[in-house]
Amino acid sequence: MNNLKLIWKNAARKKLRLFLTVFSIFTAFLIYGVLGGFQSSLDEGIDIASGANRLVTVHKVSFIQPLPYSYVNKVRSMDGVADVTYAVWFGGYYQNPQQILAVFAVDPESYLRLYSELVIPEDARKTFFSDRRALLVGKKMADRFGWEKGQQVPIQSNIWTNQEGSQTWEFTVAGIFEANDPKIDTSYLLFPYEYLNEGRQFGQDSVGWLVVGTESPDINTQVADAIDLEFANASTQTKTDTEKAFNQAFIEQFGDIGLIVASVTGAAFFTILLIAGNTMMLAIRERTSEIAVLKTLGFGNGKIFTQVILESVLVTLLGAVPAMALAGLFLKGASAAMAGILPAMFINTGMLVKSAGIMLLLALVTGIIPAWKAMNINVVTALGRR
Amino acid sequence: MTEKTLIELDHVTKRYTRGRDTIEIFDELTMGIEEGAFLAIMGPSGSGKTTLLNILGGIDSPTSGSVTVGGQRIDNMSEGALSKWRAANVGFIFQFYNLMPMLTAAQNVELPLLLTDLGRSRRAEHVKTALNVVGIADRAKHKPSELSGGQQQRVAIARAIVSDPKLMLADEPTGDLDRTTAVEILEMLQLLNKEFGKTIIMVTHDPEAARFASRTLHLDKGHFVQEAAE
Ligand SMILES: Nc1ncnc2c1ncn2[C@@H]1O[C@H](COP(=O)(O)OP(=O)(O)O)[C@@H](O)[C@H]1O
Numbered sequence: 001m002n003n004l005k006l007i008w009k010n011a012a013r014k015k016l017r018l019f020l021t022v023f024s025i026f027t028a029f030l031i032y033g034v035l036g037g038f039q040s041s042l043d044e045g046i047d048i049a050s051g052a053n054r055l056v057t058v059h060k061v062s063f064i065q066p067l068p069y070s071y072v073n074k075v076r077s078m079d080g081v082a083d084v085t086y087a088v089w090f091g092g093y094y095q096n097p098q099q100i101l102a103v104f105a106v107d108p109e110s111y112l113r114l115y116s117e118l119v120i121p122e123d124a125r126k127t128f129f130s131d132r133r134a135l136l137v138g139k140k141m142a143d144r145f146g147w148e149k150g151q152q153v154p155i156q157s158n159i160w161t162n163q164e165g166s167q168t169w170e171f172t173v174a175g176i177f178e179a180n181d182p183k184i185d186t187s188y189l190l191f192p193y194e195y196l197n198e199g200r201q202f203g204q205d206s207v208g209w210l211v212v213g214t215e216s217p218d219i220n221t222q223v224a225d226a227i228d229l230e231f232a233n234a235s236t237q238t239k240t241d242t243e244k245a246f247n248q249a250f251i252e253q254f255g256d257i258g259l260i261v262a263s264v265t266g267a268a269f270f271t272i273l274l275i276a277g278n279t280m281m282l283a284i285r286e287r288t289s290e291i292a293v294l295k296t297l298g299f300g301n302g303k304i305f306t307q308v309i310l311e312s313v314l315v316t317l318l319g320a321v322p323a324m325a326l327a328g329l330f331l332k333g334a335s336a337a338m339a340g341i342l343p344a345m346f347i348n349t350g351m352l353v354k355s356a357g358i359m360l361l362l363a364l365v366t367g368i369i370p371a372w373k374a375m376n377i378n379v380v381t382a383l384g385r386r
Numbered sequence: 387m388t389e390k391t392l393i394e395l396d397h398v399t400k401r402y403t404r405g406r407d408t409i410e411i412f413d414e415l416t417m418g419i420e421e422g423a424f425l426a427i428m429g430p431s432g433s434g435k436t437t438l439l440n441i442l443g444g445i446d447s448p449t450s451g452s453v454t455v456g457g458q459r460i461d462n463m464s465e466g467a468l469s470k471w472r473a474a475n476v477g478f479i480f481q482f483y484n485l486m487p488m489l490t491a492a493q494n495v496e497l498p499l500l501l502t503d504l505g506r507s508r509r510a511e512h513v514k515t516a517l518n519v520v521g522i523a524d525r526a527k528h529k530p531s532e533l534s535g536g537q538q539q540r541v542a543i544a545r546a547i548v549s550d551p552k553l554m555l556a557d558e559p560t561g562d563l564d565r566t567t568a569v570e571i572l573e574m575l576q577l578l579n580k581e582f583g584k585t586i587i588m589v590t591h592d593p594e595a596a597r598f599a600s601r602t603l604h605l606d607k608g609h610f611v612q613e614a615a616e
């Protein structure tokens with residue numbers, strides 16, 4: 001036997017109680033791991049995917065309303081602007097309306113200049129620049145549908161009808177692109193704007209939004225303000241933000257995920273704080289005379305205090321560590337199942353550090369009062385009670 | 387037997403204050419206990435026997451006066467120093483054994499050794515020796531609930547001697563045992579006193595038990611009323 005074993009024996013003396021406490025801790029950390037992992041993956045996804053010097057200009061009223069094509073060149077000529085590209089949301093789905101795809105009609109050359117993190121085979125790049133029906137397929141989408149280069153792919157649009165009066169648009173896979181960082185989401189498709197613009201029955205010469213590359217991230221705010229000011233008196237006014245802010249706002253239209261995650265996990269942790277703290281308190285009270293005996297044998301106050309704290313740490317880890325592992329597995333499974341809809345989800349290093357911090361804090365908070373009580377047990381009174 | 391004094395009480399007073407009432411347990415108690423003694427302390431309930439034992443063992447402190455054990459003043463030691471002193475110098479035996487229910491006999495005996503820097507195998511050796519001395523090595527892996535009262539008290543004695551202290555304090559060690567078992571335990575204490583040279587102070591209110599000691603003191607109203615030497 002050693003000190004650690006003694007602590008374990010203490011924790012495990014009531015198996016059912018230990019199980020219930022560990023299970024409640026497990027549940028709380030599972031909730032935290034899954035929700036927190038989901039949120040931090042989204043955040044990290046936004047961070048990685050957002051170019052530091054990229055701005056997004058959208059219609060002031062709503063980003064689903066189009067901007068005139070003429071804005072592209074106007075913005076291109078402005079001070080501090082290095083490059084401009086534009087895109088249109090295709091509203092695509094494949095085979096059935098439930099299978100929604102992220103498909104963008106883009107200006108091939110300027111788009112790839114601004115999104116230089118995309119890695120594209122040279123032949124695919126050439127085809128993309130020359131063939132208007134070329135479809136550039138993100139790696140994740142290619143994996144999901146098993147599409148290969150040269151394959152004909154019909155994609156339906158729930159927005160755009162072509163000259164034949166059909167909502168089905170034919171594409172040829174030009175190639176598959178990846179990103180220079182595996183964490184960057186590639187679950188989307190790109191095709192030349194011209195194909196859409198010449199084919200669609202309405203909305204000619206409009207674009208969905210502009211992506212503006214500034215000369216330096218330091219001047220992002222000035223350039224954004226200048227763009228919006230430029231069109232302040234035009235019939236179509238704009239709203240320009242950094243790409244990161246835009247992406248965040250886009251995600252937040254589904255709800256304030258940060259707040260939801262914080263309140264749910266907060267409630268879960270508060271509950272186990274009460275459960276675990278109360279259990280620990282009860283355990284120490286039951287053990288009063290045993291602790292008095294330990295003290296009689298020469299276990300000092302510091303030792304007794306540490307024993308109780310470590311018992312609390314042990315019980316917390318017992319529940320929390322498997323919970324975080326399971327949350328990681330769950331996120332991995334969910335990512336695979338929802339590839340293309342949600343970005344890759346995982347428990348990142350930041351989350352791991354944070355969860356370790358929470359485990360420690362929880363163990364200390366639940367353990368400190370019982371530990372203090374245990375330490376201050378009066379041997380004479382405790383032994384005299386018998 | 388050497389005549390060296392192990393324990394000296396000098397004008398020891400112990401009072402409890404409860405609200406406005408003050409209970410005086412000892413008033414200016416002065417006495418010496420020689421090394422190697424087996425002393426029985428008898429007296430009516432509430433006469434302060436346990437309190438005296440607690441003071442001698444450094445888990446209670448006198449209101450005034452000094453307590454010297456093995457040349458060391460323990461009445462003014464700090465809490466931390468007393469813990470260390472107890473671990474090294476005193477073995478306690480209680481009426482209700484006070485073993486840890488979730489630990490085996492061997493693990494219970496090992497407890498005091500967790501406070502030493504002995505390695506795993508040395509600790510195991512010491513535990514084995516102690517269990518052999520009290521004749522219960524065959525029950526090493528049993529939990530207290532699987533042992534009889536007498537067996538539990540043997541384990542408790544093993545725990546008290548495992549770190550080889552000079553002084554053993556026993557508070558009614560046979561108070562919960564039948565006659566035959568009590569005699570076995572008392573013979574064991576006698577053996578520890580005679581063969582291993584332990585100084586033993588045993589509180590009891592059983593005159594039969596006191597007979598196993600080499601000397602008996604009667605405590606009443608905070609004073610030793612008569613010394614019955616054998
Ligand atoms: N913590 C305490 N507070 C007040 N009185 C106490 C306390 N502990 C013991 N006493 C009193 O001290 C006296 C001696 O107690 P004790 O030493 O346990 O006697 P004994 O062991 O001889 O029966 C008793 O009257 C008891 O009520």
Ligand SMILES: [Mg+2]
Binds near residue numbers: 437
């Ligand atoms: Mg008593």
